[in-house]
Amino acid sequence: MELSDNSSKIKIIVSGLIPFAFVIIMMAYIFGPGADLLDLGIPLPEITIEKVDFHDSEIRATVRNTGPIPVEISMADVNDRIQPAAVEPDRFLERFESALVRIPFEWNEAEPYIIGITIGDGTRFEKEIEAAAPALEPTIDLAIFFAIIGTYVGIIPIMIGLLWLPFIKKISKQKFHFFLALTAGLLFFLAIDSIEEAVDVSNESLAGSFNGILLIATVIVLSFLGLLYSGNKLVSRANSSKLAKPVAIALMISIGIGLHNFGEGLAIGASVGLGSVAFSTFLIVGFALHNTTEGIAIAAPMSRGKLMIRKLAAMGMIAGAPAIFGAWLGGFVYSPFTSIIFLSIGAGAIFQVIIVILKWIRDEGDSTLSSASVASGFAIGMLVMYLTSILI
Secondary structure, eight states: OHHHHHHHHHHHHHHHHHHHHHHHHHHHHHHTGGGGGSOOOOOOOOEEEEEEEEETTEEEEEEEEOSSSOEEEEEEEETTEEEOOEEESOSEEOTTOEEEEEEEOOOOTTOOEEEEEEETTSOEEEEEESSOOBOOOOOHHHHHHHHHHHIIIIIHHHHHHHTTHHHHHTSOHHHHHHHHHHHHHHHHHHHHHHHHHHHHHHHHHSOGGGOHHHHHHHHHHHHHHHHHHHHHHHHHHHTTSSSOHHHHHHHHHHHHHHHHHHHHHHHHHHHHHHTOSOOOHHHHHHHHHHHHHHHHHHHHHHTTSOOOHHHHHHHHHHHHTHHHHHHHHHHHSOOHHHHHHHHHHHHHHHHHHHHHHHHHHHHTTOTTSOSHHHHHHHHHHHHHHHHHHTTO
């Protein structure tokens, strides 16, 4: 009997592997003996200037080979004038390999520059810098500066938003549904905002070979599915553990907002480092006001449980503190690829939290999610976020 079962399992495994074997054979033939039968065209070289740093009497450009064939860096120019340059570690780049091009140049702060790189076949690639700014050097003072900025735009506004908790605790069930829907509206706007920022970074700095839009969509879906599974596990265990359901949902909201604020911190740090955005007090005030509404999103589900100040403060830190880490990472080691990844994860996490909130409203009696309180709450949530975003 056991031999029969083992034999049937082996047959199932073999039947599943046979198609894969034929796929491998087919691909090996296409790119091997059968390559002459296919007109694959002429592969074109491509490089991407990922980053430009301005140091004392020197411009440093980080270049990556993002094309299908190896390339050789032959020369560099600044504003179409050829300049002597050194390439580290060497001029020859295999696919996806990067190099540092060091150009001795007396640049002036706040002036625009176009950095050009020409490869062996004469093709020139360029990157425009709107306003030159000295590259940031990791120092304790600068790290403290970013921590203060992250606290201003992340932690303090969310803590202020949490102060609405006593008010939300005293309202009726219908008005409570309004605030839950308001939370969903706020979060939906944040998710769209995250996607827009990721697309902007992709268009400005990511090589076309990485398929930025598809990368964003893939990461959003994967993070959504992963967090949906873990979120359901967290809520299902809440009833049988010390962790109450409102706390579990508020925790998920905090994590989603935290991922979004991490991306926000990345943008702030990168803007300071690249000198591409007028970083002013007005900008900080705009972010702070915008993020105050995120505290309401955490306070709404927590209002149906006991008042737990320590847990509430912990939620605020989970949601706000990532802005500090994002500012450090964005300012000192900015990477467009990681920026897109984190912004997309944030969007996926927020979409998952919205599903949980709407499910909660439905379980509490509003089965169609079409009542006036839900519809108006969702709409007002998005409207509030839009109006506060205008200040940024």
